[in-house]
Structures are given as C-alpha cells and as structure tokens.
Amino acid sequence: MADSHAGAALAHQFEDLEQQHEAASLGMWIFLATEVMFFGGLFAGYTIYRNLYMPGFDAGSHLLNVTIGAINTAVLICSSLTMALGVRAAQLGKRKTLLTFLICTLALGLAFILIKLTLEWRHDYLEGFAPGLNFTFAGPHAKSVELFFCFYFLMTGVHALHMVVGVGVLSVLLALAWKGHFGPQRYNAVETAGLYWHFVDIVWIFLFPLLYLIGGRY
C-alpha cells in the first residue's frame, strides 16, 4: 500500500520523500518556536507580576483546586502517550492501531477541555473570580489576587484554545486515516500534529505548577 502511494505522497516541489519529511518536521518545529514566544509574552508578564505581588499570587493560587489540576495533567500525559503510539502506528502503516490511538487521544483531549470547562472555569466564575466580569474578593491583596486570576484565565484560556485547535486537527486526521490516507511513506501530517499535541502538553506541564502549586500548599 505504501509504495503505491509514494508518487501521490510527494509534492511537486520536493525531490524525494526524505526531503519532504524533513521539511515538514522542520516547519512544525519552527512553528512551535513561534508558539514558545507566543506563550512567552504571557510567561514574562506572569514572572514579573508574581515577583512584584508575591502574597497576592500565592493567595490566588490557593483558591484553585489542585486535585483537578493534577488529574488534568495526568489526562494530558495519557493523551501524549496515545498520540506518540499513534504516530508509531502510522510509521508502521498499521491503520487500525492508528485509528484506535487517534480516537483515544481525541477523547482524552476532549476530557481535558470538559474538565477544565465544567469543573474549573464554571466553578471559578460562580465563585466570582472572573476579572472584568464579576471579580469579588474580600481578603487582603485583592488587587493582586485579581491580577493572578487575569493570568490564570489568560494562560489556561490560550492553552485551551490550542487544545481546541488540536482536537480539530485530530478530527481531520481521523477522517483521513479512516480513508487509509496514511502509510509508512506518508505520515507527515500525523507526525507534525503529534509534535503540536506534545507541545501543548508541555505548556500545561509548566502551567500546572506555575498556577496551582507554586504558592505552596502547606
């Protein structure tokens, strides 16, 4: 199946599949570099304000639910594993395995978004922690706590947006995989989507301690 696809798999501007494969990976890595800088603006702002308003940021952090955060971290790590296994299946040309893992990844991604939306954001909003909408906080450092929640919603929001995009990409891959579009010579799309998915996972790996843990829970 793979070899019959080789001709169709090679775009006209490339000399061979190796070149095409490397170009695709390099392109995605460069895109991820831009993503690092995109999140970087937020991380820079977070670093500065956290150091300026340490007590408020700690107080804000204590209002978040660590258990849910940790569960969500685990969910994302699982989805990374299934994604990595999916890429492996595509590399080996195993269509059914690929489909299974793509569905797993998709489900885990949706689970993450769902948990975030219903158990966290909704809860935070009802508690009155949404800056600009209904923020109310009675304790000391109210101003810095509000700033913390600005960053909380911004960072998790931008991250969730990336998750939504990732889920969209996975759905497309799923449809293509269903049609048997991929093979050992033609799995660049799966691999680059995998890179993106893992990157979004990494962002969360940093967001989890920065938002939930860094104030200390003792």
Add this chain to the structure above:
Amino acid sequence: MWQGFPIRPDQASTIARGVDYLYYFLTAIDLFFTAVIFLTIFYFALRYRRRSEKEQPPQIEGNIPLELLWTAIPLGLVVIVFLWGTSLFIQNSRPPAAAAEIFVVGKQWMWKLQHPEGVAEINELHVPVNRPIKLTMTSEDVIHDFSVPAFRVKKDVVPGMYTTLWFEATKTGSFHLFCDQYCGTNHSLMRGEVIVMEPPEYEQWLSGGIRGESMAQAGAKLYDQLACITCHGTGKGPSLSGVYGKPVKLSDGSTVVVDDAYLRESVLYPSAKIVAGYPPLMPTFKGQVTEDQLLQLIAYIKSLSSEEGKARK
C-alpha cells in the same frame, strides 16, 4: 548670522551645555563618516565607471586586516560615545540633595504644578534661577511626558507611579514645556511655559500668588478629614512621625524604605505591604483622594520627619 536659523535650543540649564557638547561630538563623527563614504563612492563611481561592455574587472575576495580595521574603528568610537553618554546621563539623573521639590500632575490635556509653599499653577511653572529643582511627577490618566528642550530634560509622566526629573535653570526667561508622549486628541495642545525668574522676583511671585496653605498644611487638613489619626495616632496603626526616608520592616519579613511611592501605594492599596506587627485593618482610599491630594498627604507625612513638622505636632 544664525539668529533666524538656530541649530539648537537655548542653553538654559546646567545640563544643557554638556548634552550639546556630546551632540556636537556625535555630529562631527556623523559628518566625518558620511563625508568619507560619499566621497569614496563618488571617486570610485567616476574612476571605475564602465568604459566598455567587454571589460573584465579584477576580482577581489576581500581583505581580512581591512575588515578588522573597519570593525575596530567603529567599535572604539561607540565605546567612547557610550561611556561619555552614560556618565553624563548618570550625572543628569541624580538630583542634588538640596533641590527644592515641585510636584507635577499631568492629565489630558494640561499640566498641574504645585509648589510646596502651596501655590498651584496650570501649564506654567515659575522657578528661581540657579537653584536646583526636583520634580516629582505622576499622571491622572494616560502616559504624558514632561519635556523642556531648553533644559535638555525629559521624562515620561506615568499613571500609577512617581517619576522624577531635576534641573537647575541658568537663564531667566520663558521656555517651552511640551508633552512629548502622545496622549490623545489634544496632545499637541498640552503645552506650557517654564518661567525662570531671579530669586527675589520669584519670592515676590510666590507671595503674590493665591496664598493658600502650604502643601503640608493642606495635607494635614486632609489627614484630619480622612480621620487617619484614629489609627495612626493611637497605636492601632504604625505611627507616621519620623518614618519618611527610613526603612521599615514588613509583615512578610522584608524591609522597604518609606518613600513617595510606598506611601502612595499604602494609601491606595493598604494591604499590599503591611508594616510588621500591625493587623491589616486599613481601608483603601482609592477613589477618595485625587493624585493632587495624595501628593499633599505625602508632603505632610514628609514634614512629620522634619523639625517643623514635629513642632507642629
């Protein structure tokens, strides 16, 4: 002959001359290199113009010593300029201890200036000649910029923080005051004059002004009105007498020097930095005091650290 066509503004402060020298030095570098490049290009352009389509010029790959030379020369020059400019800047950034303080509040689109003696002005700043003046500035709305070209001084006036600037006028007369940071519709109308006077005239002007109370007195009145005394005089809150300029220990173990910025923060956002040993009782006064009144309160607390203030108490 340059009367009608000046190339620099008046040199009306102690800072101006030094800046101008550096500017001339830079201009000289500029002119020299521009001339070298232009003349060389013109010479080559004429000398080596194409005389026939067939000619084959000799090919030169490059020349390492030459490359190093024209790396080293600019490098040396910029190091000199950097050191010169930076040392001058440091000098110009440090207000003399004896400087008289004037307070500036910028708002769309006017300048409000307050003398410690209590005289307030709008878009005009009267100062005595040959006396260092330090401006403490803030903004009520957007970022403005206090710029007096004749003094070669400029500093952004930023909401939410105090910036400072100092100068010592050396010439009497009237000089432009511009807002240099774009601040909305009437940015170009946010202008004023700095009027430099001989000290006796200045004293006369001060006393002739609408003689209200001094800033510290106004602050004291406000202090009573806002009932600060109910805590800060009874031991419920820290005493404010003699604290200005001194370090104070905070509840989280760190120390902070009591300065304008700290006092401002403590009035507006009392819970941000709490003095060790006191409960966080103080309510915020945000929205109750204007930037002008804040400056008055600060002037009052400052006066509590000087002899005069103590006597009054």
Add this chain to the structure above:
Amino acid sequence: MLGHVVPKKTYFLIFGALLALTALTTSVAYLNLGQWNTIAALAIACCKATLVVLFFMHLRWSTRLMRVVLISALLWLAILISLTTTDFFSRNWTPIPESWETSRLPLPSPPAQDELRTSRQ
C-alpha cells in the same frame, strides 16, 4: 521507511516517569520548603518537558537543526524574560550610588567645540 521507530517500551517508561513526576511535584507542594518550593516545582516541570521533547517528540533521534530551533526559541524566551525583569527589579534602586559619581568614568576631552558651536550672536 521515514524517521526512527521508537520501541513501545520506551514510550511506556517515559509515560510512567511523567506520571511519577506529576505525583512528586504535587506532593512536594505540600511540604514547606520556603524558596525551594518554587525551584522544585520549576525543576520538575523542566524535567518533564525534557522527557516529552526528547522521547515523545523524537528530538533524541532528530537532526541537529531541530535542536538548534528549539534551543534558539528557549534562548529568545530567556532574553525576553531576563531583560524585562532587569528593568522591574532595578527600578527602585535610586538614587544612584554616590560612588558612581565620585569615581567618574573616564571622559574623553570635549571635541573642538569652537568650530562646531554656532554662536547665536
């Protein structure tokens, strides 16, 4: 076949390590380590990210170019954060230390001012 095929076992090992590190970072947050809480949290996050990048994202088997891309992104992020914080953490260090002024930096002699200075007379 294009690219390197990683054995399944490796993936599962890394997966286990990531879950273990998540558990570790969560439990460390419940100990009072002072400043070290922050450092531990960030260090563990960096470890986890490194594992994901090296194994799940195949950087271990990728060309040098991909590593350069990643490293330059991190370097640029470091530039952004460090130079910005330079400002914020030194902003209140005024006034300038007196010693800076007494030990004045060497000044070049002023240029030939007479030629350049245009008198306004």
Add this chain to the structure above:
Amino acid sequence: MATAAVGPETRVDYLNVDYGIKSWLLTTDHKRIALLYLVSITLFFFVGGAAAALMRLNLIEPNGALVEPATYNKLFSTHGIIMVFFFMIPSIPAVLGNFLVPMMIGARDLAFPRLNLLSWYIFMAGGALCMYAVIGGGVDTGWTFYTPLSTTYLNTNVMSAALGVFVAGFSSILTGLNFVVTIHKMRAPGMTWFRMPLFLWAIYATSIIQILGTPVLAITLALVGLERLFHVGIFDPAVGGDPILFQHLFWFYSHPAVYIMILPSLGVISELVTCFAKKRIFGYSFVAFSSVAIAAISFLVWGHHMFVSGQSIYAGIIFSGLSFAVAIPSAIKVFNWTATLYKGSISYQAPMLYALGFIGLFTMGGLTGLFLATLAVDTHVHDTYFVVGHFHYIMVGGAVMGYLGGIHFWWPKITGRLYPDGWARLAAAIIFIGFNLTFFPQYMLGYLGMPRRYAIYPPEFQVLNVMSSAGASILGVGYLIPLVYMIWSIRYGPVAGPNPWGAKGLEWQTPSPPPTENFPETPVVTEEAYAYGAKEVAVG
C-alpha cells in the same frame, strides 16, 4: 494584466499559463503569490502615502492648515499602522522574497506553497480589518498602541485596528517559516550556504526575526484587546498593572521589526552593487554574518525606546550599551559595499542609482541612530522629530530605496519587459532629492525640541516644517513616476530576455518570465556567488 511574451515561438511561462481570475486567487505558484502581494502592498503604500501627504500639508501652518488635531492624530496613526505592518514588513520579503527565494536556490517552489497562499489571505484579512478601522471612523492610537491610552481612553476603532495587525502578524510568521524551511531544505545540488546570494542570507536573518518576534506582538495586542473588552487590568495602573510592561513586550517585537524592514534591503543592495560593478562582493562572509548578527542583536536593544519612560536607569544603561553594538555590523556592510566598487566596472542603470542612494541614506540614518542610543542625548531628542527623521532615513531612505532598487532590478525577470531606463533614473534622482529635503529638516526640528505627533506647534518651527512639506511633495511625485512607467512597461516595454543586466545568480539562467516550475531541470551549482570576471553568462 498578464501578458504573453511574444517571442518567435510562444513559450508557456508562469504568467500566460492561465488567465482566469481563479488561476490567480487559488494559485500556489510562489511567483504569482509574489505578484498578489505586489499589487496589495502597492495599494497600501498609496493609502499610507496619502495620509502622509495630508499630514505634511497640515503642518505647513503652525495652527494646522487643514484639519483638527483629532483628525491629524488619525492621519499619523493610519500612516504608521498601514506603512509599518502592511507595506514595509511585507515589502521585500513577501514580494521579492517570494519571487526570488526558490529561484535563487534552484528550487521549483517554496517548501509549503499552500501555506504561502494562506499567508496572503491572512495578510489581506488583516489589511481589510485595518482599512475598516481607518474608513469606519479612524483609529488614533499611533502605531505603537501605548496603554492605557489605547485600552481605556480612546473611543475610536482600536479593536479592529489591533485585530488587523494581530492577524497580519500570522501572515508574517508563516512567510518567515516558509523561507527558513525552504532555504534549509530545498537548495539545489551544489548550492552550499556560502554559495548563496547575500539576498538569501538577509532574507534568512529577517525570517528569524519574523518567527521569534512576531508572536510576542501578537500576544501583546491580544492582551490590549482583552483589556479593552473586559478591562482586566494587566497594563492598567488603575487596576494594578504596569503600562511599562506593555512597552517592553511591544518593543521586544517592534524594535526587531525595524530590521525586518531594513535587512532585506541590505540583501538587495549586495545583489545590485555586485551586478552593476561586475564584481564579487568584498568580504562575502563578513556581509553574510553581519546580517545574522544584526538579526540577533536586534532582540537585545528594545529598551532604547524606553530611556525616558520610567524604566530603571540601570536597564537603560544596559540597553544603551547593547544598542551601540548594532552599529558595528551595519558599518561593516557599508564599508564592504564601498570596497566592492573599488576597481569595478560600474554602470549606472536605474537599480544602481537606487543602490548608491541607499548606501548614502542608510549611512546617514544609521549614524543618527548613535544619537538615540546615547543616553544623555536621547533624553533630549526622544519623541521629537529627530526620531522621526532617523527612522525615516532608515525605513524610507533605506528600506524603500532598497525595495525600489530591487523591483527595478528584477522587473524584467518578473514581467519579461524592460522599463524606460531614462525615466527610472530620473525618478531615482527625484526621490533622492525629495527625500533629503523632507527628512533632513526633521533632524534639526528634533534637536530644537519639536515633539512628534504634534498637530499644532509653536510658530518658530514653521520654516523647517515648510521645507519638509515642500520636500514631501517632490518625494510624492518621485514615487508616482515609477508607478506610471512600470504599468506602461507591462504592455509596451521592450522584451527583456533572460538576463538583461549580465547578472550572475540562478534566477537569471532561466527565461524571463520564468516557467511555472522555474527551471527546465534542477540546476547544479558549481561556482561561488557573484562569479563575475569569469566567462560571460550563457544567455538564452
């Protein structure tokens, strides 16, 4: 607008391969996309130029000859936003870069042709949003979007303008990404890094900035938008944020953005100087690495836009020192171009006049940059017309001259036609003179203290302002002339032939206009770049 090259036998090229409107709007051919960009940015250029013309007219009188201050503010904001984000940044990369990068390395197309088309659509979407902001009431933030003015105090179309710039940023990122991958992975056999034309080094360096800088602008503008919508207070002191943090994030991109504009021009000039002097570039590796050095250092110097902003003076000192470092690679380039002329065989066709004009203006613009990196002097000239003069010398005197030089140089390749050289030389001269007359007085105005963005100014500045406005009218005429003869030449210009200038480089070894696949077969590179002096290039 497509014209078939009427040759002895009608050859199929990228222009006459299909005439349908769909064949243009859905093309993935990098050359056609380059032309889409060319048309779009020319439109934007004249929109921005019209705003500039109105501004200069207004400044003829101290009290404003034409419009109210509120309108003037909208004019300079429009001018800034359109010119920076929709003309200068895409100018050389998106037009000449798109056309030339694959041809110069001997590839059939960019690595990601569909992504390239997508970039154009994203760009146009951003442009449409900004034009909507301009037409539907205007925007008056200035191109810098400083907070809290932009977030809290203005009621104009800030949202759509910021969104437009945000969107256009992704076009810039994707273009840069495409170029970097293409240059890394698609070079023809034998095309080693040190055989690449210097234009490619410059484009490569530019792409690095686009990739690493633009995302920071995107997130910053997104924050401005959110702040306007929800008033969350990240940059608003009234809520506890710090407006100076906005400036840091903004200039982290926007200072390097200046190099996105100028670096490609530096690359173009290396091509022009070598071709018209028939010389190898003097010190190839120094010129090449200076491009990369400029790109890298450009990210370390943003704080010099903030010397008087209330930024820590220690940070100011660090940024000042780093800013001076940019002067070194820039100087190296200028010296090397000058040395390239030595013992050359110099001809003065129009592109060369632009190139020489560029070197002069870039020198003047670059040297005045020293004033702005010097803390003590910058304190005086910051936010005055000195700054306006300086960056126009770099961006208009530098980048636009380079762009026009490049367009004139590769026009025969793009269209297969020659433009009238006499008119082109005249235009170059007019632009050079008009430019200097416009912007030199602004240096003097700046040192005298005239602040920028002033609709109304004290009367003593009038003489210099009138001079500047007079120069602007000459400059305007200068820019219109090429527009006319370029369009004329598409239909009536003499047929150019593959290599009208006798230039080296792969793009000249294929017919003009090139076929869709660029080269009949993948070329093999056997010689260094700029191998002048060897035997003549085979023509035909």
